[in-house]
Amino acid sequence: MVTVKDYTESVPIAWCPGCGNFAILQALRKALVDLGKEPHQVLFVSGIGQAPKLPHYTHGNVFNGLHGRTLPVATGAKIANNELVVIGIDGDGGAYGEGIGHLLAAMRRNVNVTYMVHNNQVYGLTKGQASPTSDLGFVTRTTPLGAGQPVNPLSLALASEVSFLARGFVGDIEHLCRLLRMGIDYRGFSLIDILQPCVSFNRRNTYQWDRERVYKLEDEGYDPSDKTGAFAKAQEWGERIPIGLIYRKERPVYEEQLPALKEEPLVKQRIDLSQFEALLDEFM
Amino acid sequence: MAIDFNVMAGGEAGQGVQSVGMILAKAMAHGGLCVFADQDYENRVRGGHNFFRVRASDREVLALSEKLDILVALNKETIDLHQNELKSNGVIIFDQEQAKVEARGENYFNVPFVKLAEETVKNKLMTNTVAVGAAMGLAGYDFNILASVLGKEFARHGENIAEDNVAAARAGFDFAHEHSANQFRQKIRPLRGSSRRMLLHGNEALALGAMVGGCKFIAGYPMTPATSILEYIADKGRQYNAVAVHVEDEIAAINMAVGAAYAGVRAMVATSGGGFCLMVEGLALAGITETPMVVVLAQRPGPATGMPTRTEQGELWFALHAGHGEFPRAILAPATAEETFHAIIKALNLAEKYQTPVIVLTDHYLATSYATVQRFDLKQVKIDRGELMSNEEANRTTEYERHLVTDSGISPRALPGQGKALVVTDSDEHNEAGHLIEDAETRNQQNLKRLRKQNGLRTEIGSPKFQESPNSELTLIGWGSTYGAIREAANLLQEEKVPVNVLHITEIWPFPAEAVSSALNKGTKSIVIESNATAQMANLIRRETGYRVNGTILKSDGRPFSPQEIVDRVKKEVT
Numbered sequence: 001m002v003t004v005k006d007y008t009e010s011v012p013i014a015w016c017p018g019c020g021n022f023a024i025l026q027a028l029r030k031a032l033v034d035l036g037k038e039p040h041q042v043l044f045v046s047g048i049g050q051a052p053k054l055p056h057y058t059h060g061n062v063f064n065g066l067h068g069r070t071l072p073v074a075t076g077a078k079i080a081n082n083e084l085v086v087i088g089i090d091g092d093g094g095a096y097g098e099g100i101g102h103l104l105a106a107m108r109r110n111v112n113v114t115y116m117v118h119n120n121q122v123y124g125l126t127k128g129q130a131s132p133t134s135d136l137g138f139v140t141r142t143t144p145l146g147a148g149q150p151v152n153p154l155s156l157a158l159a160s161e162v163s164f165l166a167r168g169f170v171g172d173i174e175h176l177c178r179l180l181r182m183g184i185d186y187r188g189f190s191l192i193d194i195l196q197p198c199v200s201f202n203r204r205n206t207y208q209w210d211r212e213r214v215y216k217l218e219d220e221g222y223d224p225s226d227k228t229g230a231f232a233k234a235q236e237w238g239e240r241i242p243i244g245l246i247y248r249k250e251r252p253v254y255e256e257q258l259p260a261l262k263e264e265p266l267v268k269q270r271i272d273l274s275q276f277e278a279l280l281d282e283f284m
Numbered sequence: 285m286a287i288d289f290n291v292m293a294g295g296e297a298g299q300g301v302q303s304v305g306m307i308l309a310k311a312m313a314h315g316g317l318c319v320f321a322d323q324d325y326e327n328r329v330r331g332g333h334n335f336f337r338v339r340a341s342d343r344e345v346l347a348l349s350e351k352l353d354i355l356v357a358l359n360k361e362t363i364d365l366h367q368n369e370l371k372s373n374g375v376i377i378f379d380q381e382q383a384k385v386e387a388r389g390e391n392y393f394n395v396p397f398v399k400l401a402e403e404t405v406k407n408k409l410m411t412n413t414v415a416v417g418a419a420m421g422l423a424g425y426d427f428n429i430l431a432s433v434l435g436k437e438f439a440r441h442g443e444n445i446a447e448d449n450v451a452a453a454r455a456g457f458d459f460a461h462e463h464s465a466n467q468f469r470q471k472i473r474p475l476r477g478s479s480r481r482m483l484l485h486g487n488e489a490l491a492l493g494a495m496v497g498g499c500k501f502i503a504g505y506p507m508t509p510a511t512s513i514l515e516y517i518a519d520k521g522r523q524y525n526a527v528a529v530h531v532e533d534e535i536a537a538i539n540m541a542v543g544a545a546y547a548g549v550r551a552m553v554a555t556s557g558g559g560f561c562l563m564v565e566g567l568a569l570a571g572i573t574e575t576p577m578v579v580v581l582a583q584r585p586g587p588a589t590g591m592p593t594r595t596e597q598g599e600l601w602f603a604l605h606a607g608h609g610e611f612p613r614a615i616l617a618p619a620t621a622e623e624t625f626h627a628i629i630k631a632l633n634l635a636e637k638y639q640t641p642v643i644v645l646t647d648h649y650l651a652t653s654y655a656t657v658q659r660f661d662l663k664q665v666k667i668d669r670g671e672l673m674s675n676e677e678a679n680r681t682t683e684y685e686r687h688l689v690t691d692s693g694i695s696p697r698a699l700p701g702q703g704k705a706l707v708v709t710d711s712d713e714h715n716e717a718g719h720l721i722e723d724a725e726t727r728n729q730q731n732l733k734r735l736r737k738q739n740g741l742r743t744e745i746g747s748p749k750f751q752e753s754p755n756s757e758l759t760l761i762g763w764g765s766t767y768g769a770i771r772e773a774a775n776l777l778q779e780e781k782v783p784v785n786v787l788h789i790t791e792i793w794p795f796p797a798e799a800v801s802s803a804l805n806k807g808t809k810s811i812v813i814e815s816n817a818t819a820q821m822a823n824l825i826r827r828e829t830g831y832r833v834n835g836t837i838l839k840s841d842g843r844p845f846s847p848q849e850i851v852d853r854v855k856k857e858v859t
Contacts, residue, residue, distance in 0.1 A: 011719050040703065040706055043700050045543070053720070055708075056708075056710075056719050060706060061706055061708065062706075062707075062708040062709065062710070062718065064710040065542070065569055065573070065711050066565055066566070066711050069535065069536075069539040069569075071536075072503075072531070072535070072536040072539035072543060073539050073543035073546070074543060076501065076539070076540035076541060076543025076546075076551065077543040077544060077547040077700070078547075079501065079527055080544040080545075080548060080551075081547045081700070081701055083701060084547065084701045101532050101533060101536075102532065102535075102536055105532035105536065258527055259521075259522045259523075259525075260500070260522070260525040260526055261527075263525075266500045266501065266525070266549045267500075267548040267549050267699060267701075271667065273496065273662045273663075273665055273667075275524065276492075276495060276496045276662055279492060279496075279520060280482065280492070280659055280662070283488065284480055284481075284482055284659070
């Protein structure tokens with residue numbers, strides 16, 4: 001039986017003490033163990049930043065690629081081998097800045113990939129610049145006049161026909177773990193935005209700031225199948241911040257529509273050259 | 285008598301010029317003749333001026349000839365622009381009513397395309413088929429072959445449509461027989477007994493080769509002249525189990541292909557210069573993560589949007605240097621449609637064997653011009669997946685190191701999910717296990733390990749083509765798609781008592797320096813012929829061999845070289 005120990009890697013961790021990433025790592029390991037997935041069945045794909053280092057600190061197959069390009073790599077890998085559990089991991093810079101075009105396309109396409117976005121509203125690896133989700137007016141060295149209007153990832157996702165959307169908070173590991181389990185188990189694309197305070201560069205959206213505001217949707221009899229209601233919750237940011245499952249809908253899964261994948265994963269298919277004689281005939 | 289028959293169809297976009305040309309080309313290919321055909325079109329859907337040229341011969345033809353036997357003009361502009369290209373006994377076939385132009389001399393042959401279509405099949409849409417029939421009638425061709433091509437071509441529209449098209453062609457064919465002046469009638473006979481050839485353009489050869497070579501995944505964004513590769517695999521992949529993803533942009537295309545290749549399938553991308561610009565970071569990603577990757581770069585004139593429907597060889601140095609940092613690569617630049625088929629298969633093999641990017645460099649001219657080739661022999665196709673672990677090996681290996689340092693630089697490759705082996709890789713510099721590092725020693729080991737693969741690649745590169753001509757002191761140098769025009773020019777020069785050697789480079793990187801040097805040292809003078817303005821190949825030869833090319837024949841107006849143009853410019857260079 002797979003245990004949390006199977007997901008433990010001895011590589012030294014380069015995150016700051018107190019970083020919310022530790023809690024996400026813990027929740028992810030537990031979610032995979034709960035689902036009975038073994039490390040060799042899982043592929044972690046990530047980009048660049050502090051969050052995307054996560055795959056190095058656990059066990060599994062790892063493709064740590066370019067900044068913002070996580071989803072195309074994850075999509076290609078999933079189509080090539082749809083037996084893999086594919087999990088994308090990025091920060092708010094990679095997901096909602098550099099890679100936002102890919103995120104929109106991935107949500108429309110609906111490949112069975114789970115995308116975790118560690119959203120700390122600031123750039124960590126490059127040391128404290130504003131991110132696409134930084135609050136309006138957030139002053140940093142690249143935005144001395146204050147950051148501009150932030151992107152609202154949840155509204156954007158809903159408008160892009162996302163099929164599974166959730167928001168977690170690192171201050172509640174059990175709750176986050178449950179959301180990750182649901183997302184990984186979901187057949188289709190799942191986006192899980194994770195509120196994760198940055199202890200080094202974001203003095204505004206701290207653990208305490210978040211803790212005072214977050215509340216669980218499931219405690220309020222919320223219906224995650226209602227898109228209008230989901231849009232309303234996505235707009236909520238300030239006094240109260242909702243966490244939990246925002247929206248879920250069943251939609252055709254991209255790779256399940258592909259005739260080439262009907263029998264078995266592409267990667268397992270052997271090539272019989274003689275079958276192509278018929279293609280040659282077409283040019284005769 | 286030797287056959288060398290040249291016909292052009294011209295009209296505006298939307299008039300069906302391409303289908304007229306293709307049916308003529310197919311009819312002659314079906315008769316066993318060697319065919320070469322190309323198309324010239326503008327970057328628009330309607331209007332403008334398009335033309336399609338077909339040359340057919342009883343011997344191998346590699347390029348167009350400038351002089352026409354028949355010009356099929358679907359509008360007046362075609363006549364105005366191309367009448368000077370007619371041979372003295374050449375004929376313009378046109379419809380006086382349709383083109384709104386009077387016959388101006390005996391080379392004008394008025395065939396009432398529209399009226400015949402209406403009378404015979406009561407369908408104006410078959411006007412072009414009447415024109416095709418008239419051209420074939422004037423050529424004295426075998427109508428049964430034309431009828432069989434039309435039947436096949438229109439079969440998908442239903443039996444009635446196919447039959448009507450045959451009837452429309454017959455009307456044009458008979459009209460030409462009955463009404464043309466004797467001196468314009470030709471005898472283009474099918475070649476009995478010769479085995480039928482395939483007729484395809486460069487992109488078709490490439491896409492077919494990709495399927496045969498085991499490519500299971502392509503991601504792309506439409507861009508002329510590469511689009512038809514993506515379209516072909518999207519279409520055939522449904523039946524032959526390959527996946528084509530039309531993605532949001534070229535950045536997604538290469539990263540998605542990298543993901544698919546990492547997961548273990550043969551993957552590629554196909555684009556033109558602008559799209560390749562967006563892919564360059566992903567190319568370096570394939571380099572450092574040692575992911576097999578095939579990139580088809582179908583060049584067109586740049587910079588930026590340039591001239592989308594024209595041709596150029598302006599991206600040799602771009603292909604050589606694209607990507608930040610240093611990593612091994614191979615570049616193949618096939619010369620003909622036939623070579624393109626083999627080049628893409630070789631590229632797929634080399635990419636997996638050396639776990640690195642391979643670029644297939646083509647251009648608009650090669651991508652879109654048609655040629656007849658002997659049917660490809662699939663029994664000769666070899667798939668070499670390199671040091672790919674078996675499932676048993678991958679399952680046994682618990683402490684797998686994806687980037688194990690070896691003498692060859694090639695690390696045994698396991699696939700994610702194949703067994704217990706965990707496949708870890710990183711765009712950051714990494715250690716053998718694939719985890720990111722920053723220490724100098726590991727960096728050196730990994731960087732040099734990757735670059736050692738270039739030594740192996742060097743042994744895979746084929747020598748350039750070299751045709752020596754007795755008593756020649758002059759060598760013409762070319763690369764890629766200019767081969768046909770240069771070869772035909774060399775033949776014409778020989779007839780004019782100007783013998784030349786031809787050195788043609790089709791596998792460009794790692795550069796075959798020794799073979800190029802030894803060929804060039806045989807003549808005393810050399811001229812490079814390139815479809816660009818800065819003589820990129822001449823500069824590469826200088827850089828890699830120290831040899832300085834004496835003269836240049838360059839062209840960057842977006843149009844392909846014609847053999848006669850090369851002949852004229854060579855004669856100017858040597859006198």
